[in-house]
Amino acid sequence: MLSASARFTDDMPLRAGTLHAAVLRSPHAHAEIVSIDTTAAEAREGVVAVLTGADVKDVTTPFLIVVKEPMDQWCLAVDRVRFTGEAVAVVVAQDRYIAEDAVDDIAVVYKPLPAVISPLDAAKDGAPLVHEAVGRNVVSVREFTYGDPDRAFAEADHHVDLTIDYPRNSQTPLEGYVVVADYNRQDGVYDILSNFQGPFTVHPVMARALCVPGSRLRMRTAPFSGGGFGVKQAIFPYVVMCAVAARKVGRPVKWVEDRLEHLTAAIAAPNRVVRVEAAATKDGRVTALRYDQLDDYGAYLRPPMPGPLYRQHGVMTGPYDIPNMAITNRLVMTNKTPSGMVRGFGGPQSFYALERVMHRVAEVAGLDRLEVIRKNLVPADAFPYRACGGALLDSGNYQKAVDIAVGKGKLAALMKRRDAARKEGRLYGIGMAAVSDPAQSNMGYLSTIQTAEERKKSGHKGGNISFATVNMEPLGAISVTADSIPQGQGHATVLAQIVADQLGVPPDRITVNTEHDTHKDPWSIATGNYSCRFSSATAVACHKAAVEIRAKLARIAAQRLNVKAADIDFADGMVFARNNPGNALKLHRVAGVAHWQPGELPEGMEPGMRATGVWAPPELEPPNDQDQINTSLTYGFVFDFCGVEIDRDTGQVRIDKYVTMHDSGTILNPLLKDGQTYGAFAWGVGCALMEEFVYGPKGEFLSGTFADYLPPTIHEVPEPELYHLETPTTLTPLGAKGGAEGNVMSTPVCLANAVCDALGLENINLPMTPAKISALIHGEEPARPDTSTDKAGAGADRSRALTGQGSHTVPAAPEQVWAALIDADRLAAVIPGCHELELVGENEYRALVTLGVGPVSGRFKARVKLSDMKPPDAVTLSGDLAGPLGASSGSGRVRLTGVAGGTRVDYDYEVEITGRVAAIGGRMLDGAAGVVINQFFRRLTKRIHGADKTGDAGQLPFWRRLARKLGFGG
Amino acid sequence: MKPKPFDYVRAETLDEALDALARHGADARILAGGQSQVAMLNFRLIETEVLIDITRIEALDYIRIENGALEIGAATRQSDLKDWPGLAEKVPMLHAALPFIGHVQTRNRGTVCGSIAHSDPSSELPLCLAVLEGEVVLRSKRAERTLKAADFQLEMLTTARAPDEMITAVRFPLGDASAGHAFDEMNRRRGDFAIVSLAAVARQDSVRLGVGGVAGTPKVRNWSELRTGDIDEALNAFAWELGGHDDIHGTARYRRELVRRLGRQVIEEARSCRR
Amino acid sequence: MPQIGRNERVRVSLTLDGKKVSGLAEPRMLLSDFLRQQLSAGAVHVGCEHGVCGACTIRVDGRAVRSCLMFAVQAQGCDIETAAGLAGEDGELDALQKAFRKNHALQCGYCTPGILMSVTSFLDSNPDAGEDELKDMLGGHLCRCTGYVGIMRAVLEYAAARRA
Incomplete structure (x- = not known):
């Protein structure tokens, strides 16, 4: 990769004649598609085709979903859009530039509908419905009881109750989605090259949508992927979109997602509202947990959603021995981007709630926080431990891990540091968190969403199958293929190391190819790169294959060296008798026998030197009748503590020290494992302090650039102190557990606990932005001095709808001002950038306007309506705008008062702006709205002033003009 | 995202740039460092018929002291100003402000005058210009004029520059010895x-x-x-x-x-x- | 004074990693697209196209800049360097690349070529840069995989080796 010859999907060679796609996306969170006019786009030179929902409906079926509810999703919107950024049409053209030009040519008429954004609002009766056919937004509710939580709560000394509102975020890989689709008419095969990362449970979903058997959907991947983090699972609607387009145009179609598209419409981890309660004894022993979880999946339920709500189900008690638990899981739909797989997969949300409540238990009980953690951890002698939710924690020594971290990480010194800082009046806090780090998901975990009865009917699901193949050529070259679809975690390095260890050759002698081709490589529904699946799955399959090759080589060598196969060893490219190393053969000679001398092979041995390891751990059983489920194969352990200082003036959180302790079982490669930890930590810091997909109240998306959605830079991410304990798992031959997700779950809550400690808060939600902290620490604002001039809107922190008010004095009588406002020609002259204005109904106009601020401007179709008219005192102007830059609607009340020297025009307005300009220019929207409205009044002033001079105003009595305009004579 | 189409003019002298501006007026935009403008063109927030590239006009690439002010030409990069040896002494405010502007990779291309022309409400250089009461030198084929910061900066992203004018230089008064910045x-x-x-x-x-x-x-x-x-x-x-x-x-x-x-x-x- | 109409495709000639090359571009073609699509410069990665992520960073006449914020026609006659030019003809990695490998300073590798260009450019003009300055330079790049730990280690090691 460093030699810069890395080949990512976008670098792969294209078949001659490949066309390029660009997608038109909805500026509205919820709207009916009244019409789509693609004529101009199709007529543009270089454009080959434009596809809309109608084309898609002809040749595909809606995507299969997990919940049996009528929530159809197609790869392009059909009849209705349900989130800002939803794909509405796709242009296929000779290059991307032209395709984007043509996207701007497409005219869509939308009828905006009420949108529902907050999950709590969506769950209320009478909320606007995201899917009318379902009849409600909460599309799945399940209640679970383990042990006797009610009794535990009744008997508890302490009852802690918190509500968490976990935000939307994503690890946003630097490489976006890339799809190249081709369709071969002869054999009816769709051939797809993409950076899809699995799980291949989605393969049948795509094939079914395309109405072909799975064998006719060939999915291939490139050698490298520019980051996945789960996110590249959700490429699948675009795979289908490009496949349909390629079939229509008869040529390959390539689509490269850009950053605005990715942030707006790719995916987000579901935001979740959790009420979490803990029952505890006086001495801090937690006896029961109660979760009420409302997980927000956005506008569509894309498989494998609602994974995050169930992915940690068996281990919702974390690393603790808590015997009783009640869980209510509710799945809600809103008008936001569909949720999907993101690193941690429900873990950050789950463990945020758990570790916040554990922190509170200590506070409420008046106990030391570390002691409460220690007291509740699963005891070292209790393994294998079956958690009440069903997780089988096979091994560990959590107390020892905590001791090591506290000792080596010098917690006592940190406590002193905090005390010293506080003495100086500084805001300093310490946070802690302990989490389970689950790896290799049970493919049946999602069936927990069904009742036991339903599961019986549909068949029990479980397991997680992985494949890897080791091949030795006649001259001894060794190659490996596997089903892990890596995204940069260094899987190839580890696989080479595993095989090298077995065969006694240096790892650099082994060629690993992790490209995948469903037509040629073994795969299962579990294939892919997610849920820390590699170390306990693919690596094990590879180990099994290498062991098989080794055994085969040993048998051949034993025959020739006249020793027992058990006495054969491998080192330095030689195969030899362990007790007599001089009795040896070159490794490649031994391999050669299997190719050249099949007749001389030991009895019963098959010729050739290729083995495919298959690994399907038996512990991944389907959920049982009590709804217990072992959601993962292995469960690592992470314990973190940290010190943070908060700037009293700016509210900024600075991480002073961060210690993280991991027990991931046997570490296969320390450098790679630590790399995963550092990366997970960085994203954890981002989630804690910076990253959030922000929506306005009407679903306008406001985080469309990397200057609005903020991945941290090196300045914001300190280097954590990292400690290890290795307690090998007994469940896999390599002893490794997963280790790449821990800190995305532990770090956000560890930092939140520290901030709560610093500020004495009961609770806080993420991200902990400076503005949010400032509002918490700065108390009541110093009063506005009487002497300061009044400034519009300055007093109130508004909701995100843009509102404003103002006042101008126009040097004309109120009647003249009124006349200008209600006369079409004059209004045309006053509206900034108005090209055309026509009266389309009583006091209703349609206009073409160019609006903007400074160089930023765009053409919009506008509708303006005057209502609530009280001539010449007041009028309400309302209307909407639509254009390639976005859409806007709003209204303003204008009041005219005669004053000395003319008329004082007072106005207040409320506008919503959505679409591209809101996603990119959020920083300036508020000001820009004010500028445009000011332009209007400045022009009004100028116009009336100018008109007075030329004498063309007030020629006709105002009332006659009005009457004429309204169509009754004059 | 990719920009909309435009014609491109590479001016090699100031006169060529002014000629092109005179010809195209409001249909043209000056392209200097482009660190804000190209991003906005990519997003299609800005569209223009003509881009006039002034980055190769050598005569506009200078930093000099003249009449008690530090004058910076329109093709001068922010990095060059930041690395100019006399800056801390001559205009300490700029010395303090420049490290806050974007990153070294954007300062390597972004120009001082371009930032002032763009007039982003959050930008550092327009703020320095305003607080130091600097001046903007505007040239057109018609004339040259000099505006005080307060007269130049009108609104968000909006300045008093006429469509056929371009900024050829900005001037920051030299810091006087008695002042702290x-x-x-x-x-x-x-x-x-x-x-x-x-x-x-x-x-x-x-x-x-x-x-x-x-x-x-x-x-x-x-x-x-x-x-x-x-x-x-x-x-x-x-x-x-x-x-x-x-x-x-x-x-x-x-x-x-x-x-x-x-x-x-x-x-x-x-x-x-x-x- | 070169003037190019919007639909004209003109030949842009430049030096790419020491070799004279050329390709066709219309005025609006971004330099990043031109290098990738016309000149097969696979070491230029496109991550945001608005100048924030740094993945497309290259050296133009020695300076590290974002290639997504330049047009191809602006690069006429320029000396362009990408990370592909670092390794030797025989594929042997240069010292900076070796330091990246040794310190596991990359995972997916998407941000890496841009960072390499910033590092070499910055150290060429600031050979004595300390940790804070190097951190400031790296602040112009987003990496989603590594948490920057390996990157910082590699850069410090390389900077020290260059000074030695």
Whole structure:
């Protein structure tokens, strides 16, 4: 990769004649598609085709979903859009530039509908419905009881109750989605090259949508992927979109997602509202947990959603021995981007709630926080431990891990540091968190969403199958293929190391190819790169294959060296008798026998030197009748503590020290494992302090650039102190557990606990932005001095709808001002950038306007309506705008008062702006709205002033003009 | 995203650039460093018929001292100004402010004049221009004129530049020996657009404070006499006057809070480094 | 004074990693797209197209800049360097690349070529840069995989080796 010859999907060679796609996306969170006019786009030179929902409906079926509810999703919107950024049409053209030009040519008429954004609002009766056919937004509710939580709560000394509102975020890989689709008419095969990362449970979903058997959907991947983090699972609607387009145009179609598209419409981890309660004894022993979880999946339920709500189900008690638990899981739909797989997969949300409540238990009980953690951890002698939710924690020594971290990480010194800082009046806090780090998901975990009865009917699901193949050529070259679809975690390095260890050759002698081709490589529904699946799955399959090759080589060598196969060893490219190393053969000679001398092979041995390891751990059983489920194969352990200082003036959180302790079982490669930890930590810091997909109240998306959605830079991410304990798992031959997700779950809550400690808060939600902290620490604002001039809107922190008010004095009588406002020609002259204005109904106009601020401007179709008219005192102007830059609607009340020297025009307005300009220019929207409205009044002033001079105003009595305009004579 | 189509003119001399501007007027835009403009073209927030590239006009690539001011030509990169050896002494405010502008990779291409022409409400250089009472030299085929910062900066992203004019240079008065200067800004991630930026010049008893990010253009306040005990009150009044606005990075209240709190810090810092 | 119409495709000639090359571009073609699509410069990665992520960073006449914020026609006659030019003809990695490998300073590798260009450019003009300055330079790049730990280690090690 460093030699810069890395080949990512976008670098792969294209078949001659490949066309390029660009997608038109909805500026509205919820709207009916009244019409789509693609004529101009199709007529543009270089454009080959434009596809809309109608084309898609002809040749595909809606995507299969997990919940049996009528929530159809197609790869392009059909009849209705349900989130800002939803794909509405796709242009296929000779290059991307032209395709984007043509996207701007497409005219869509939308009828905006009420949108529902907050999950709590969506769950209320009478909320606007995201899917009318379902009849409600909460599309799945399940209640679970383990042990006797009610009794535990009744008997508890302490009852802690918190509500968490976990935000939307994503690890946003630097490489976006890339799809190249081709369709071969002869054999009816769709051939797809993409950076899809699995799980291949989605393969049948795509094939079914395309109405072909799975064998006719060939999915291939490139050698490298520019980051996945789960996110590249959700490429699948675009795979289908490009496949349909390629079939229509008869040529390959390539689509490269850009950053605005990715942030707006790719995916987000579901935001979740959790009420979490803990029952505890006086001495801090937690006896029961109660979760009420409302997980927000956005506008569509894309498989494998609602994974995050169930992915940690068996281990919702974390690393603790808590015997009783009640869980209510509710799945809600809103008008936001569909949720999907993101690193941690429900873990950050789950463990945020758990570790916040554990922190509170200590506070409420008046106990030391570390002691409460220690007291509740699963005891070292209790393994294998079956958690009440069903997780089988096979091994560990959590107390020892905590001791090591506290000792080596010098917690006592940190406590002193905090005390010293506080003495100086500084805001300093310490946070802690302990989490389970689950790896290799049970493919049946999602069936927990069904009742036991339903599961019986549909068949029990479980397991997680992985494949890897080791091949030795006649001259001894060794190659490996596997089903892990890596995204940069260094899987190839580890696989080479595993095989090298077995065969006694240096790892650099082994060629690993992790490209995948469903037509040629073994795969299962579990294939892919997610849920820390590699170390306990693919690596094990590879180990099994290498062991098989080794055994085969040993048998051949034993025959020739006249020793027992058990006495054969491998080192330095030689195969030899362990007790007599001089009795040896070159490794490649031994391999050669299997190719050249099949007749001389030991009895019963098959010729050739290729083995495919298959690994399907038996512990991944389907959920049982009590709804217990072992959601993962292995469960690592992470314990973190940290010190943070908060700037009293700016509210900024600075991480002073961060210690993280991991027990991931046997570490296969320390450098790679630590790399995963550092990366997970960085994203954890981002989630804690910076990253959030922000929506306005009407679903306008406001985080469309990397200057609005903020991945941290090196300045914001300190280097954590990292400690290890290795307690090998007994469940896999390599002893490794997963280790790449821990800190995305532990770090956000560890930092939140520290901030709560610093500020004495009961609770806080993420991200902990400076503005949010400032509002918490700065108390009541110093009063506005009487002497300061009044400034519009300055007093109130508004909701995100843009509102404003103002006042101008126009040097004309109120009647003249009124006349200008209600006369079409004059209004045309006053509206900034108005090209055309026509009266389309009583006091209703349609206009073409160019609006903007400074160089930023765009053409919009506008509708303006005057209502609530009280001539010449007041009028309400309302209307909407639509254009390639976005859409806007709003209204303003204008009041005219005669004053000395003319008329004082007072106005207040409320506008919503959505679409591209809101996603990119959020920083300036508020000001820009004010500028445009000011332009209007400045022009009004100028116009009336100018008109007075030329004498063309007030020629006709105002009332006659009005009457004429309204169509009754004059 | 990719930009809309435009014609491209590479001016090799100032006259060529002015000719092209005279020909195309409002249909043309000057392309200098492009670190804001190209991003906005990519997003199709800006469209233009013609781009006139002035980056190769060597005569506009200079930093010189003239008539008590530091004059910087329109093709001069921000990096070159930052690395100019005399900067800390000649215009200490710019020396303090430049490291806050984007990143070294954007300063390597972004120009000083381009930033001032773009007039982003959160940008550092327009704020420096306003607080130091610098000047902008505008040229067209018709004439040359010089505008004070206050006359040049009209609105958010909007200046007094006529369609056929371009900025050929900006001038920052040289720092006088008796004054102290300080610059600071708050953003959520270093190098990002400031939520609030502040620049203070302190003399004997007086203070001049400029604030960016709270209004369409930088706002400047002079206090001819500001006693330490009166700073909080003065800043509170100024903060309320500015008002501020909400966006996803901060509320109006937060912006006022920063004006009060960081305002005090920069004033004190400017006073402490008075020579 | 060169003037190019919007639909004209003109030949842009430049030096790419020491070799004279050329390709066709219309005025609006971004330099990043031109290098990738016309000149097969696979070491230029496109991550955001608005100048924030740094993945497309290259050296133009020695300076590290974002290639997504330049047009191809602006690069006429320029000396362009990408990370592909670092390794030797025989594929042997240069010292900076070796330091990246040794310190596991990359995972997916998407941000890496841009960072390499910033590092070499910065150290060429600031050979004595300390940790804070190097951190400031790296602040112009987003990496989603590594948490920057390996990157910082590699850069410090390389900077020290260059000074030695």
